[in-house]
Amino acid sequence: MKRAFTFVVMMLVASQVSAQIPSISEKTEGLTKTEGYFDYYFDESKDQIWLEVDKLNTEFLYVNSLTAGIGSNDIGLDRGQLGDTRVVYFERRGPKVLMVQPNYEYRAETDNELEKKSVREAFASSIIAGFEVAAEEDGKVLIDLTSFLLRDAHGVTNTLRRSNQGSYSLDKNRSALYKEGTMNFPQNTEFEATLTFDGSNPGGYVRSVVPTPEAITVRQHHSFIELPDDGYEKRETDPRSGYFGISYQDYGTPIDQDLTKRFIARHRLEKKNPDAEMSEPVEPIVYYLDNGTPEPVRSALLDGARWWNEAFEAAGYKDAFIVKILPEEAHPLDVRYNVIQWIHRSTRGWSYGSSVTDPRTGEIIKGHVSLGSLRVRQDFLIAVGLLAPYGDDELNTTMQEMALARIRQLSAHEVGHTIGIAHNFAASVTGDASVMDYPHPQPKLVNGEIDLSDPYDVGIGEWDKVVVAYGYQDFPEGTDEKEALDEILEEAYDSGLKYISDADARPQSGAHPDAHLWDFGSDPATQLSTILDIRKEALENFGEANLKSGEPMAELEDALVPMYFFHRYQLEGTVKLIGGLDYSYNMKGDNLSAPKIVAKSTQQKALGEMLKAIEPATLAIPENLLELIPPRPSSLGYSRELFNGNAGPAMDALGIAETAADLPVSLILNAERANRLVEYGARDNNLSLETVLDELIDASWNRKSQNGYLGSIQRVVNHVVLKNMIELAADNDANPVTKAITHKKLTDLQSKLSGKKDADSQYAVYTIGRFLTNPEEFEVEDAPAPPPGSPIGSGSMIYCDF
Structure with a gap:
């Protein structure tokens, strides 16, 4: 009797609690609703976003990014920098809604649901965030998303601390939602926030780029993206093929097979007619160049990125790879756009190609290239050093031509990463067979004078065609895909092409005789003399x-x-x-x-x-x-691009x-x-x-x-x-x-x-x-450090460069 009475009381309390939760229409009365993948309401008076969750227990992609960065290559927080990509879902537990990230590193790909459940329970998942149910209606719930958006999702404070740039914390009083970067579409919902980080003891890199170093203001972006349908077919990784990819452990694998599964990362691309030798794609891969890129850089970057269409044509696709200018109304972090961004920093540094990739399959959802704008100036400076062009009144335009030739190649290189392709540092010994190598400028001595008329290779290489064929070839029905892919690689290697990637090419401990960064020519054993001769002429x-x-x-x-x-x-x-x-x-x-x-x-x-x-x-x-x-x-100041020494102001x-x-x-x-x-x-x-x-x-x-x-x-x-x-x-x-x-x-x-x-x-x-x-106590005096090296010149993966 007592137990029955307790049950009745609990039911009454639960009923009262339920009655206290308003309907969504009541809670959002007077607010503007924006419909899309997830409908949301914006309360401008309170700077608040209410998210309508109508897809409980449905997985989607969550990506955090950095829209507006700090501007220092050394800190590494750049405009347009992609953050983590996670598969998540909303789950309701009583008055709470949890954002759950399942663990796709460990799976059981089987029809046995209990076997799947055993793996899910064996490895931890992650709850990314928790919310209170503010309203509900017709199976949908309303949550306040504001605090989720006004947080340091991109890890700015951790990055600043790791780079010894001071101790910072988020100041919510100086942070707000950014309406201009918040938008909704049928398959993706995008949010943005302005965040200010308050700090003390700012480091030199911060002081060099932030107007008030104790207050660093950036913008962070959040994307909720519908997962692709199951029409994408995974393609197995082959270590000879030159692709990035995903890997996971599949506990549903038979005991005589490898537990770890590996698949390449690539865009979805299908021929309209797979049986045809040449066919248009069902949907082309389209990239968009940052509309803030100036000429003549704009045209050079478009040219370089478009080289990839040649590789897709070689694989049997007509007009499968297209490059356009980003529309003015488009947001570069909108997942619907593959983007090439022109990134400014106070010092030159790396360019890199990243992507939003489905962790379940390896399908690339969005390619995103970041090109450092100061790279073009470094190549110009190298050309000035080689040519000594200011001896008369006529300006030698070769310097600009060399700089533009370099960034055409750079554009192609970084786009290559975003279509799934890794570095190939052995390409230079096989006739510049890939844009995925790091190219050294190629001056020549002609009649005792330095000639820069052909400083960089032009166009896609033979290896690039092989890689695209391996990753994107759409085979006719009935083809043994593994056999066909093996044939592509075997023919490539039989023709003399080579593939060696990152770790094997590093100069300090690397051992491969053909895999080098920034090398010049096809024979490293003799080419150093050629470089020294060019250097001698330039110095003289x-x-x-x-x-x-x-x-x-x-x-x-x-x-x-x-x-x-x-x-x-x-x-x-x-x-x-x-x-x-x-x-x-x-x-x-x-x-x-x-x-x-x-x-x-x-x-x-x-x-x-x-x-x-x-x-x-x-x-x-x-x-x-x-x-x-x-x-x-003193008016020029010291730069790390200069010589180091111990002779005071003198060289x-x-x-x-x-x-x-x-x-x-x-x-x-x-x-x-x-x-x-x-x-x-x-x-x-x-x-x-x-x-x-x-x-x-x-x-x-x-x-x-x-x-x-x-x-x-x-x-x-x-x-x-x-x-x-x-x-x-x-x-x-x-x-x-x-x-x-x-x-x-x-x-x-x-x-x-x-x-x-x-x-x-x-x-x-x-x-x-x-x-x-006393060897343990002895310390060797270091030589004066050289100026920073890579990228090419005298100053400084995911992907590259990756």
Whole structure:
């Protein structure tokens, strides 16, 4: 009886609570309703958005983005930056509505519902947000979305903290909904908010770009997107194909098959007639260029992006890839538009291609390219350094032509990422076979003069056609897709094309002899000499003709820096032949070759090329330039794009030489490379670490001494070699044999120099002794740091660059 009475009381209370919840029409009376994927009401007087949830327990995509950024490449919060993409759904629990993110990293793709349930319960989901039911009507509920929108969804505070730019927190009193960026469409609902972050101790990057550094105001965007229908067909990843993608563990997989499933990321594209060799698509892939992009950059970016249509034509599509100007009324973060944005920053930096991708399938919903606007100016500056164009009254237009040629290629490159394609850093050795490589400018010496008439390759490459065919080819019914895809790749590799991507191309520890960033030419073992010859010619011609009339003479240094370090990327390519390993991402049963150590003769040739870069004549800035360029006036300020040194306001020629010498020597004596030399040297009479160390010592301490300026630079080189040997001996990544060999070479050098009376020999003996006596406490003095490197020049994935 007591239990029955309690039940009646609970029912009465629940009835009263239910009666207190108004209908949606009552709650929103007088408010403007905007219909779309999710209907919403905006209360302008209270700066409040009410969301009508009519799709409980229905999954959709939620994406947060950054509409208006901070403007610093170093901080990394750019205009148009995409954030996370999540599959979520609204779930009602009593008076609450929860936004739930299911865990698609772990699934059971089976018809057995209980098996699916067991996996869902084994791995955590995430509740992104919770809301109170404010009203309900006809199975729909109303929630206040305002606090969800007025939060730091993009992680601005965390990014500022990680980059040591101060301690910031969101100030809601200085934050508001942004009506101009809030809109509704049948398949997507878009919201935007202006957020202000209040902080203390702002860092230098913040101070350089924010008018009041203690108050950083940005805009963040939120997209609710209807999930695509089930008409998209996933395509399996092949490591030889060059695609990004998704992966997850499928616990519904039979025990004799791989638990991890991998699929490429790509746009949906279908032929109207799959049986036809050439067919129009059902729906083309359309990209839109930022309408704020100025000419002549606008036309160059359109041209470069449109190159991809050639690859789709090769795959049998007519007019499948189209590029237009973004309509004025369109929002660049509206998911309906694939967008190429022209991004401004205070310093130059990376461009990159991102995408909104369905985590369930790998289908790309929206491609979004961010192109740094200062890149074009850096290429212009490189051309100025190469050509010395201001010697007469006629302005040489080659600089602009080179800069525009570069950003055509850049546009194609970043768009390539947004259609699913990864870097191919082996393309340069097969005739510039892909725009997904990083291209070095390609000047030539013609009759002793620098020629920039053909600075960059034009158009899509043969590898790009292969990748598009693999990812987007629509096969006739009855085709064995796996067999057809294998055939595409096997034909490509049989023709001599190669594919090697990011980690394998990195200069410090990378080992592949053909995969390089920013390399020049098809033969890294010999091309460094070509680059050094071009660099020598540019430095010999350098002078007042590299500066416009009326500009401060100190600004000559701006153009001199990329010329002096013009060889830095070829060094990174050439060094990878030393201790190099040639390999492919081969599969069982294919025709690709097994891993093979680079031939000893090739390694020795590469080492000889690297040693040319530490010759005093190579490292010396011409003395006429030291006498020509004055210290920088305070009105210009210091830039990280300039030389570092320790000579006060004067240009530090020896410090600059030390920086340049440290580049090749530190690459040669990288610990991972040294470990490979130890191993490979013990196999089949390959180049050994002992030989490499002997060659370095012969090029430095054993080299015949010189007098004067070049003699001083030689002394700098000697100490750079010693420094890097000590660093290798102390490196935790060096294996015991590597350390033992290097230790022995140091003691031998100490013994040899101990009988000499010159200051450098005595200091070297003293330095080696200090290290050997107490290696744990010994600290090597670093060489002056070079200006930032990539992207190409002298200053600085998802996707690229990705």
